[in-house]
Amino acid sequence: MKSALSDQVLDWVRKSVGSETEIRSIKRLHGGISSAVHHISLTTGDVVLRQFDNDEWLKEEPDLARHEAESLRLARKAPIPTPEIIAFDETGDRCGMPAVLMTKLEGTVLLKAQHMERWLDGLAESLVRIHSVQADNFPWTYFTYKDVKELEIPDWSSYPELWGAVFDFVREPRPQVKPCFIHRDYHPTNILWVDDKVSGVVDWVNACRGPAGIDIGHCRLNLAMLFGVSTADEFLSAYEKLAGYSFSYHPYWDLLSLIDILFGSPEVYPGWIAFGVTNLTDQMMVDRLDQYMKSLLKKI
Missing domain, CATH: 3.30.200.20 (Phosphorylase Kinase; domain 1)
Known part of the structure; x- marks a missing residue:
């Protein structure tokens, strides 16, 4: 062979x-x-x-x-x-x-869900379950991929002054939260499905002890680029409903997740194309990132 x-x-x-x-x-x-x-x-x-x-x-x-x-x-x-x-x-x-x-787990990546609300609930429920794991003694801890002290205004954006406001915000002291076990790369192409139900979560190489909001923010960022701001907001609502009193939302973690991807001009993630999403363009990524950024600033 x-x-x-x-x-x-x-x-x-x-x-x-x-x-x-x-x-x-x-x-x-x-x-x-x-x-x-x-x-x-x-x-x-x-x-x-x-x-x-x-x-x-x-x-x-x-x-x-x-x-x-x-x-x-x-x-x-x-x-x-x-x-x-x-x-x-x-x-x-x-x-x-x-x-x-x-x-190997059973199931396939599902990016074209027939029932979006059920799909978002599945994403949210699996993430709530991950965050229920205590990780006090786990030796790997969360860190940002971008140094917040060395951020540069993206030249592709139509709202450079607003990005400056984002940078000022993420340079402020972080909200105090209790760390938990986080996946650190939680997004739809790392979730497997069988018959409209989550059959597994894969790709754990970045998992660490850190704030739950980082997982939520990273997934919301991916959803905003894939489908738009409203879908990202619906996912947050689903997570909040399922997590209950164990979670309190703060836009800081969404904005910190956002600056982590500021490496050159936005492009369509190849993984989305590999799993059948072929209607996206790089310009759509630029526009959706700007719109998502603006929506987050309104939450401050």
Whole structure:
């Protein structure tokens, strides 16, 4: 069987699962842009292999494989389906590059829901369950991807003065909140569905101890770019209803999530295209980000 995976990697997979297993097929999975992810069908079941092949990312976070392995272990405490860690190679000594081997969940990514309210409720309910997990002793903690002291007004925006107001706001002291377990990359392409119900949450490499509002803000940002501000607001309402007294909304976390993506001009996320959303343009991303930003400033 000809494969993009090396014999060294496949041998590691077989040894990790059990020496009696045989590989039936290998398929590259859609959506991943910062690591190589493959679905491997074995005689003993299906697994997912993530290989960390981004040298720049590894330079910044050399413990990525161990981080995801430990995140998966803690995620099992959440009352939602999550992959189970099988093995990991933190340094790449055993399979050529850092890697994580995990069980495969059933389901597919759903971006074109027939019942949007039910879909948003499913997204919100799964996130509430993740945030119910205590993470006081988890060694990885939240940090921003952008230094708030070094922000620059985006040259693509039609409202540069408003972005200045955003920057002033996120430079203020952070609201005091109790940290919990957060996914840190919670958005629709990391959620799997079966028959209009969430069947699992994947991609746990960025999970950490941090404010719940960051997960909500990141998902809202993705929803605003995919569908518009109203959908992002509907998701927030669904989360607030399900979380009850355990959550108090603050626009700070939405705005902090927003500045985290200010890397060059906005573009359509390739993962959305891979999962069938082909009606978006880069100009729509610019316009929707501006509109979302304006809607958040009104909440201050």
